[in-house]
Amino acid sequence: MTEMRMRDAIRDAMREEMLRDDRVFLMGEDIGAYGGSYACTRGLLDEFGPERVRDTPISESGIVGAGVGAALAGLVPMVEIMTINFSLVALDQIVNNASKLHYMTSGQVNVPLVLRMASGAGSQLGATHSHSLEGMFAHFPGLTVVCPAFPGDAKGLLKRAFREPNPVVFIEHTALYGVRGEVPEDPEHLVEFGEAAVLRSGKDVTLVGYSGSVHQCTRAADILAAEHGLAAEVIDLRTLRPLDMSTVIKSVQQTNRAVVVEDDWKFGGFAGEISAQIMELAFDWLDAPVARVAGKDVPMPYNRNLEYAALPSEEDVVEAVLGML
Amino acid sequence: MGQGIPEIAGKSLNGDLQQQFLYEMLLIRRFEEKCAEMYSLGKIRGFLHLYTGEEACAVGAINALRDDDKIVTHYRDHGHALARGIDANRIMAELFARVDGTNKGRGGSMHIFDVDSNFLGGYAIVAGHMPIATGLGLAAQFTQKDWATLCIFGDGGVGEGEFHEALNLAAIWKLPVVWFCENNGYGMGVPFDDSLANDVYKIAAAYQIPSVRIDGMDVLEVYSATQLALAHCREGNGPYFIEALTYRYRGHSMADPELYRTKEEVESFRQKDAIQRLRNSMMAGGLLDESGYNALVDRVESEVDEAVAFADASPEPGLHTLYDHVTKEREESS
Numbered sequence: 001m002t003e004m005r006m007r008d009a010i011r012d013a014m015r016e017e018m019l020r021d022d023r024v025f026l027m028g029e030d031i032g033a034y035g036g037s038y039a040c041t042r043g044l045l046d047e048f049g050p051e052r053v054r055d056t057p058i059s060e061s062g063i064v065g066a067g068v069g070a071a072l073a074g075l076v077p078m079v080e081i082m083t084i085n086f087s088l089v090a091l092d093q094i095v096n097n098a099s100k101l102h103y104m105t106s107g108q109v110n111v112p113l114v115l116r117m118a119s120g121a122g123s124q125l126g127a128t129h130s131h132s133l134e135g136m137f138a139h140f141p142g143l144t145v146v147c148p149a150f151p152g153d154a155k156g157l158l159k160r161a162f163r164e165p166n167p168v169v170f171i172e173h174t175a176l177y178g179v180r181g182e183v184p185e186d187p188e189h190l191v192e193f194g195e196a197a198v199l200r201s202g203k204d205v206t207l208v209g210y211s212g213s214v215h216q217c218t219r220a221a222d223i224l225a226a227e228h229g230l231a232a233e234v235i236d237l238r239t240l241r242p243l244d245m246s247t248v249i250k251s252v253q254q255t256n257r258a259v260v261v262e263d264d265w266k267f268g269g270f271a272g273e274i275s276a277q278i279m280e281l282a283f284d285w286l287d288a289p290v291a292r293v294a295g296k297d298v299p300m301p302y303n304r305n306l307e308y309a310a311l312p313s314e315e316d317v318v319e320a321v322l323g324m325l
Numbered sequence: 326m327g328q329g330i331p332e333i334a335g336k337s338l339n340g341d342l343q344q345q346f347l348y349e350m351l352l353i354r355r356f357e358e359k360c361a362e363m364y365s366l367g368k369i370r371g372f373l374h375l376y377t378g379e380e381a382c383a384v385g386a387i388n389a390l391r392d393d394d395k396i397v398t399h400y401r402d403h404g405h406a407l408a409r410g411i412d413a414n415r416i417m418a419e420l421f422a423r424v425d426g427t428n429k430g431r432g433g434s435m436h437i438f439d440v441d442s443n444f445l446g447g448y449a450i451v452a453g454h455m456p457i458a459t460g461l462g463l464a465a466q467f468t469q470k471d472w473a474t475l476c477i478f479g480d481g482g483v484g485e486g487e488f489h490e491a492l493n494l495a496a497i498w499k500l501p502v503v504w505f506c507e508n509n510g511y512g513m514g515v516p517f518d519d520s521l522a523n524d525v526y527k528i529a530a531a532y533q534i535p536s537v538r539i540d541g542m543d544v545l546e547v548y549s550a551t552q553l554a555l556a557h558c559r560e561g562n563g564p565y566f567i568e569a570l571t572y573r574y575r576g577h578s579m580a581d582p583e584l585y586r587t588k589e590e591v592e593s594f595r596q597k598d599a600i601q602r603l604r605n606s607m608m609a610g611g612l613l614d615e616s617g618y619n620a621l622v623d624r625v626e627s628e629v630d631e632a633v634a635f636a637d638a639s640p641e642p643g644l645h646t647l648y649d650h651v652t653k654e655r656e657e658s659s
């Protein structure tokens with residue numbers, strides 16, 4: 001194990017996969033000479049050259065589609081979309097092509113494409129640059145959606161993504177790039193998709209999060225323990241599709257209460273999916289309705305206080321838990 | 326017409342090849358007419374876009390390809406699939422949504438796909454396949470292979486952002502892609518000069534891509550132009566652009582009441598019909614006689630009838646297959 005930051009774990013994953021498989025190449029806006037907007041590809045251009053670390057024009061649809069085409073021809077492309085906000089102009093390629101070609105052709109081809117993108121709010125970037133669209137991508141059959149909360153998972157999940165025969169949307173929360181954590185050195189250490197992690201166990205309530213919201217859950221669990229004598233079980237989903245509901249259900253059967261936390265808007269969001277599935281699968285175990293702590297239904301404001309108010313916080317999680325006791 | 330295209334050597338193309346072109350164009354014509362019948366019988370459902378009038382584009386361009394070259398095209402794709410040599414039976418079965426169809430009934434008219442013939446799809450989102458062609462070109466370059474990609478699309482696609490992104494990327498990276506615009510005069514009911522600020526081939530030329538406008542109703546001209554384009558790509562000179570002027574005889578799809586054009590206009594293009602032109606020139610050159618022509622007509626008639634019988638006999642996919650192929654199973658080497 002080595003301690004490192006999330007962004008370095010992500011870079012190491014790409015580097016190791018490029019060394020392992022010469023079909024792997026990277027392309028994206030400013031991933032080469034600039035080193036990546038969030039510095040995840042720093043040094044890779046020097047090591048692998050411009051064919052395998054390809055700077056592209058600002059053409060999200062073009063480069064994602066080119067990734068689909070290259071994948072159809074047997075390569076393993078990673079396309080970095082600078083931030084998830086810009087994935088919106090590439091949705092045609094992701095939704096109409098990448099996610100559907102295997103099915104529409106009855107399995108004649110598959111699309112081993114990794115799409116990395118930075119997500120999340122909290123830096124006062126305003127409404128156009130503060131989306132959390134993990135749940136939107138998880139909506140589409142055919143896509144795998146990965147959203148790690150820790151460096152070790154990021155590395156193992158990203159390496160898993162490069163070996164996957166299907167398109168993987170790999171979503172990195174911008175607030176987590178500097179987070180440090182233990183990362184296994186073994187280049188064959190992979191983290192499986194569809195396996196949630198139980199970060200701590202507790203008997204009083206289940207807190208479910210993914211990506212950035214996992215950290216709100218763990219902080220809320222600290223507060224609940226220290227100030228209210230409550231033991232919260234914290235679950236990090238790690239991937240939204242495939243989704244590991246059995247870990248969540250097992251937990252709810254012990255705690256009888258659940259709070260689902262996400263940055264995304266509450267209305268029509270992924271927390272609604274989790275909460276509906278808990279209702280369907282564990283209705284008889286519930287002592288209170290499942291609570292959702294999520295973003296407020298507004299475009300993200302620029303002002304710091306307003307932005308803070310629009311995002312879920314650990315206090316909101318604590319309040320939701322106390323409200324269901 | 327034919328800017329930059331040397332005098333067509335094709336006028337003396339060997340007789341067998343011309344005969345093959347004639348046969349393929351007749352097959353497409355008859356296949357499409359039969360599709361219209363099958364649509365009115367309810368055997369074919371969904372959106373159906375027929376290709377009659379445009380046969381010379383598919384036959385000329387696709388015959389210039391090697392087997393290892395790749396094709397991506399738009400939703401008006403039956404003609405392209407037939408010209409690629411995909412069995413008419415399997416195409417018809419796909420239109421009937423049956424298990425023996427190219428896509429086992431999961432694709433339909435707009436999404437014909439046959440990986441074995443490097444026919445990498447009909448795509449139903451206008452211009453949505455153009456970045457894919459760029460990526461195929463990138464793969465050929467990356468692996469240092471000399472196969473090329475033929476990307477076929479309509480004039481309507483030129484107004485889409487994906488057209489411009491795809492062309493620009495192919496140009497800056499010098500990718501071996503032949504962009505082939507079937508300019509049939511309309512995007513649904515809108516004439517192309519109402520929707521584009523410049524001629525198609527000039528728009529492409531602005532990306533520093535060698536670009537020509539050709540007569541898309543002359544199969545020999547299409548064939549020679551595409552050959553030149555492919556040679557350009559294989560020599561590592563980057564992409565090439567062909568705007569083929571053509572015309573569709575039928576409505577945009579089966580739902581089109583054709584309020585935007587006159588019968589006279591359609592008739593004027595029928596006068597330039599590609600099949601009749603090739604037939605006449607072959608007869609004039611002594612490459613074909615009346616009985617030879619009739620034999621071709623009979624041959625395609627029976628092939629299309631057989632395709633219908635084949636499709637009709639093929640079963641529908643079982644409901645238990647609904648969830649098959651949503652994602653590919655891993656091969657446990659990784």
Ligand SMILES: Cc1ncc(C[n+]2csc(CCOP(=O)(O)OP(=O)(O)O)c2C)c(N)n1
Pocket residue numbers: 401449450451478479480481482483509511512513577
């Ligand atoms: C992105 C997108 N917008 C609109 C449509 C609906 N549509 C289908 S075909 C078509 C016209 C396209 O015309 P053109 O590219 O010239 O091809 P043609 O049908 O003439 O062969 C339109 C608007 C679509 N399929 N995709």
Ligand SMILES: [Mg+2]
Pocket residue numbers: 479480481507508509510511512513
């Ligand atoms: Mg058109």
